[in-house]
Amino acid sequence: MRTSFAVGVDVGGTRIAAGLVERKGRIVKDAVMLTPDSGPFAIVDAIIDLIDDVTAGTHPSEVAGVGIGLPAQIDFLRQSVEFCTNLPLAGVDVRSLVMSRSRYEVTLDNDGNLAAFGESRFGAAKGARDFLMLTLGTGVGGGLFLDGEPYRGSRGMGGEVGHMVVQMDGPPCPCGGSGHIESYMGRAALGAKGCEAVERYDGSAILAEAGGDKTEVTAEHVVTAALKGDEVARGILLEAGDVLGRALVGLVNLLNPKLVVIGGGIGESCGFIMDRAEEVMATEAMAGRRDVTFVQAELGNDAGVLGAAALALDEYDSREGLHR
Amino acid sequence: MRTSFAVGVDVGGTRIAAGLVERKGRIVKDAVMLTPDSGPFAIVDAIIDLIDDVTAGTHPSEVAGVGIGLPAQIDFLRQSVEFCTNLPLAGVDVRSLVMSRSRYEVTLDNDGNLAAFGESRFGAAKGARDFLMLTLGTGVGGGLFLDGEPYRGSRGMGGEVGHMVVQMDGPPCPCGGSGHIESYMGRAALGAKGCEAVERYDGSAILAEAGGDKTEVTAEHVVTAALKGDEVARGILLEAGDVLGRALVGLVNLLNPKLVVIGGGIGESCGFIMDRAEEVMATEAMAGRRDVTFVQAELGNDAGVLGAAALALDEYDSREGLHR
Numbered sequence: 001m002r003t004s005f006a007v008g009v010d011v012g013g014t015r016i017a018a019g020l021v022e023r024k025g026r027i028v029k030d031a032v033m034l035t036p037d038s039g040p041f042a043i044v045d046a047i048i049d050l051i052d053d054v055t056a057g058t059h060p061s062e063v064a065g066v067g068i069g070l071p072a073q074i075d076f077l078r079q080s081v082e083f084c085t086n087l088p089l090a091g092v093d094v095r096s097l098v099m100s101r102s103r104y105e106v107t108l109d110n111d112g113n114l115a116a117f118g119e120s121r122f123g124a125a126k127g128a129r130d131f132l133m134l135t136l137g138t139g140v141g142g143g144l145f146l147d148g149e150p151y152r153g154s155r156g157m158g159g160e161v162g163h164m165v166v167q168m169d170g171p172p173c174p175c176g177g178s179g180h181i182e183s184y185m186g187r188a189a190l191g192a193k194g195c196e197a198v199e200r201y202d203g204s205a206i207l208a209e210a211g212g213d214k215t216e217v218t219a220e221h222v223v224t225a226a227l228k229g230d231e232v233a234r235g236i237l238l239e240a241g242d243v244l245g246r247a248l249v250g251l252v253n254l255l256n257p258k259l260v261v262i263g264g265g266i267g268e269s270c271g272f273i274m275d276r277a278e279e280v281m282a283t284e285a286m287a288g289r290r291d292v293t294f295v296q297a298e299l300g301n302d303a304g305v306l307g308a309a310a311l312a313l314d315e316y317d318s319r320e321g322l323h324r
Numbered sequence: 325m326r327t328s329f330a331v332g333v334d335v336g337g338t339r340i341a342a343g344l345v346e347r348k349g350r351i352v353k354d355a356v357m358l359t360p361d362s363g364p365f366a367i368v369d370a371i372i373d374l375i376d377d378v379t380a381g382t383h384p385s386e387v388a389g390v391g392i393g394l395p396a397q398i399d400f401l402r403q404s405v406e407f408c409t410n411l412p413l414a415g416v417d418v419r420s421l422v423m424s425r426s427r428y429e430v431t432l433d434n435d436g437n438l439a440a441f442g443e444s445r446f447g448a449a450k451g452a453r454d455f456l457m458l459t460l461g462t463g464v465g466g467g468l469f470l471d472g473e474p475y476r477g478s479r480g481m482g483g484e485v486g487h488m489v490v491q492m493d494g495p496p497c498p499c500g501g502s503g504h505i506e507s508y509m510g511r512a513a514l515g516a517k518g519c520e521a522v523e524r525y526d527g528s529a530i531l532a533e534a535g536g537d538k539t540e541v542t543a544e545h546v547v548t549a550a551l552k553g554d555e556v557a558r559g560i561l562l563e564a565g566d567v568l569g570r571a572l573v574g575l576v577n578l579l580n581p582k583l584v585v586i587g588g589g590i591g592e593s594c595g596f597i598m599d600r601a602e603e604v605m606a607t608e609a610m611a612g613r614r615d616v617t618f619v620q621a622e623l624g625n626d627a628g629v630l631g632a633a634a635l636a637l638d639e640y641d642s643r644e645g646l647h648r
Contacts (some may be wrong), residue, residue, distance in 0.1 A: 060465065073610070073611070073612050082612045083610075083611055096457050123516050128479040129478065146470060146475060147470075147471070147473070147475070149471070153469065153581060154453065154454040155580055155612065156580070157610075157613055158577075158578060158579050158580035159556075160610060161578060163573075163574065163610060164488070164574030164575075164577065165573050166489055167490075167492050167493075168490055168566075169491075176575060177608050177609075177610070178608075179570070231437075242492075243492065246492045249501060250487065251488075253482075253484040253487035253488065254482060254484060254487075254488055255468075256480070256481045257478055257485075276618075284500075284501050284502075285501075286487055286499055286645055287407055288397050288406045288479065288481050289477075289479070321645075
C-alpha cells in the first residue's frame with residue numbers, strides 16, 4: 001500500500017517543528033513549540049505531542065512514519081544519538097521512546113543530512129544524483145548526496161562538511177578541532193570578527209546594529225549591517241566567502257559534484273558569500289571539475305521538516321519493497 | 325558465461341605494465357616496457373603489443389576484457405582522457421584505438437581510482453564497504469570507495485584526495501592550486517625540503533645520499549636517509565605525516581570511513597608517516613569517527629595492473645548481468 005503522508009520533526013536548540021507532509025512535499029499541517037529545557041523526557045514528550053497534533057484527523061494507515069532530525073551526531077545504522085552539544089539527548093534512545101508512544105515507525109538522522117535530503121526530494125537539488133550541501137548558520141553543517149543517495153559513511157556519521165581542515169594553524173573550532181571551515185564561518189567566528197572590526201573601523205554600521213555596545217556585537221549584526229551596504233561588514237563576509245571557496249576547491253577536487261547547495265540562515269540571506277566562494281572555486285579547482293552549479297537552498301525553515309518526512313517516506317518504501 | 329581472466333594495463337610516466345589476471349587476483353602472465361616518448365600512437369601501439377603478449381595462448385572467450393589505468397584525468401562516463409600532465413594523451417581516444425585493434429572491450433580509469441579498486445578486490449581493503457586510499461608517490465593520489473563501489477563523482481573525475489586545501493596560504497601545488505596535501509607531500513615538495521635541510525643542518529645523511537651535491541637532493545634521498553635513521557630526514561617526513569593527519573581529520577569528519585589505505589612508493593616504504601598521521605587524526609577528528617583503521621596497501625607495484633583487471637571484470641559482469 002502506498003501511503004499519502006509522512007511526519008517530519010525538526011528538533012532545534014530553541015524550537016521543535018513538526019509537519020504532516022504529502023508525498024509531493026506539501027506541508028498540509030504543522031505545529032511548533034519551544035524546545036523544553038527541563039531534560040530529555042520533556043523533549044521526547046514535546047515531540048510526541050507535536051506528532052499527535054499534526055496527525056489528528058488522519059488515519060494511521062495513511063501515514064508512512066515519522067522522521068526526526070536532531071542537531072546531533074547520529075549513528076544512523078544503530079539509530080542512536082552519540083553526541084549532542086546543545087540538547088541533553090546523547091545516549092537517550094529517542095527512537096524507541098517515540099515509537100513506543102506513537103503508532104508510527106520512527107527514523108532519526110542528523111539535521112544537516114536531512115536538509116540535504118529535503119533539498120534533493122523537494123527543493124533546489126531535485127533530480128541531482130551528486131551534490132553537496134552546506135548550511136551556514138550557528139555552525140557550518142551540511143550533507144553529502146552521492147550516486148542518488150544520502151551518503152553517511154561507515155557508521156552514519158559522515159557529512160560534516162563544516163569540519164574539514166582548511167588552515168592547519170587556524171583558530172579553534174567549537175567542535176574541539178582547529179582551522180575548520182566553521183572556525184572561520186560559524187556564528188561565533190563571525191561575531192568575533194565583528195567585534196574586532198568595530199575596534200578598528202570607527203564608522204562601521206555594525207556598531208549601530210549592536211545598539212552602540214561593542215561588547216554586544218554578534219554575527220547577526222554583521223549580517224544585517226552587510227545587507228544594508230556597510231563595507232566593513234561586507235568585507236568580513238566576503239573573507240568568509242574566500243574561506244568557503246578554498247574549502248570548496250578541495251571538495252570539488254575530491255568529490256567532483258554537479259551541484260553545490262548553500263543554505264542555513266546566513267547562507268540564504270547573504271548570496272554574495274556564495275558568489276565569492278564560487279569565483280574562488282572556479283579559478284582554483286582542478287580543470288574539468290569547475291562546471292559546478294552553485295544554488296541557494298529553496299526550502300528555508302521548512303528544510304528540516306521536509307527532509308525528515310522524505311526520510312520517513314523512503315524508509316517506508318524500502319520496508320514495503322516499493323521503489324522510487 | 326563466466327570468463328576466467330581479464331587484462332590489466334598500468335600506464336605510467338616511465339613504464340607500461342600489463343598482466344593477465346585470474347578472477348581471484350593472481351597475475352598469471354605479465355609484461356613490461358618503457359613508455360615510448362615518440363607520441364600518443366606509439367603509446368597505444370605499446371599497450372596493444374603488451375595485451376597481445378599476455379593473452380597469447382589464451383582463448384579470447386576466456387578474457388573478460390581490458391582495463392587501462394592512466395596517470396590522467398578521465399571522464400569516466402564518456403571514457404575520454406581530459407587532462408594528462410606527463411603523457412601526450414589528452415584528447416586521444418585511447419579506448420577506441422585499443423578496442424579497434426584488439427578483440428576486447430576496453431575500460432579506462434584514473435590510476436589512483438584503480439589502485440583503490442585493486443586494494444578493494446584483492447588487497448588491504450578486501451570486503452570494506454567504505455574506505456579511502458591515499459597513494460604517496462610523485463604526486464599524492466588516491467581514490468574513494470563508498471557504499472561498496474568506487475566513487476568517481478558526477479563526471480567521473482573525483483577522488484583527488486591529494487588536492488584538498490589544507491592551508492589556504494600554503495605553497496603552490498604542481499596542479500596549479502596551492503596549499504594542497506600534495507604541496508606538502510609530493511616528491512617535489514619533499515625534495516625541496518631536503519635541499520633546505522642540507523643547507524641548515526650540517527651532519528644530515530641526506531647530503532651523503534645525494535652524493536655530496538646539495539643541488540641534487542631529491543625526495544628519494546630524504547626517504548633513504550630517513551630509513552637509515554637520519555633524524556633530519558625523519559623530521560621532514562614526520563612533518564609530512566602531520567599534514568597528512570590534519571587532512572585526514574577533515575576527510576574522516578566528512579566521510580566517516582572505516583578504513584584508510586596508504587600506498588604509493590613513499591607511503592609503503594615509510595610506515596612512520598602513516599603512524600604519525602593516524603596519531604593526529606585520532607586526537608583531532610570529531611568524536612565517534614576516530615575508530616578508523618589505518619593499513620598499508622598490499623598490492624605494491626601490481627596495484628595498477630590488478631585494479632585495471634578488476635575493473636574489466638566488473639564491467640564484464642555488469643554487461644552480462646552477473647552480480648558479484
